[in-house]
Amino acid sequence: MAGSERxxxxxxxxxxxxxxxVRLKSFCADPAAIADYAPLYSEDGKREFDLVLTGILNNGLSARMSGITTREQAEAARGIRLFADRARLPSLPDDEFYHTDLIGLTVLDTGGTELGKVKAVLNHGASDLLEIMGPGMKSPLLLPFTLAVVPTVDLAGGRMIVDPPEEV
Known part of the structure; x- marks a missing residue:
């Protein structure tokens, strides 16, 4: 929820x-901006990396990272997710959100009925999808994260209002 440190x-x-x-996958709107947010940390916070971008690749970037000096170390680091201190990231406009802030929000329909909570924010290329799980649901409800479907996001209140399309 809001307030995550990284x-x-x-x-x-x-x-x-x-x-x-290393081959680096950047999840930033401007992929090269990832270097601006260093030092970066492993998910458990035990490893810290400074980085220097060295090139642009298909589907990513190449970089030198502190503590990784051999091909073997680079291969061993495959899959490490990189986290930046929230304070180093830019503030977002009112209609944009960090995915981490949406996860865990309570989801209500326009009539006030609770549908569940946001379990994940998925993006398979076209646009963001909210994965919502609630009591008694065998499979998640997937909703496009658009203004038409999600008219209200209240981070302070820990909730969002959704107006699902009729076919859902």
Whole structure:
């Protein structure tokens, strides 16, 4: 919910070359901005990385990261999700949200009936989808995260109002 100290901004995709560079997947709107948010941390906070971007690749970036100096270390780091201190990230306009702030929000329909909670925010290329799970649901409800379907997001109140399409 709001107030998370760190936000996931990328992940290590494996080795690039033989001199310890890594393939970097950036989850930032401007992929190269990930370097502006360093130092980055592993999810458990036990590893800290400074980074220098070295190039642009298909589906990512190449970078040198502190503590990774060999191809073997770069391969071993594959899959490490990278987190930045929230205070280093830019403030967002009123109609934009960090995914981490949406997860856990209570979801109500326009009549005030609770549908469940946001379990995840998915993006498979087109737009964001909210994955909502509630009591007695065998499978999640997936709703597009658009202004038409989600007219109200109240982070302070820990809830969002949704107006699902009729076919849901």
């Amino acid at each position: 936000i996931c901004v990328g992940a290590i995709g494996g080795a690039f070359g033989v001199k310890g560079e």
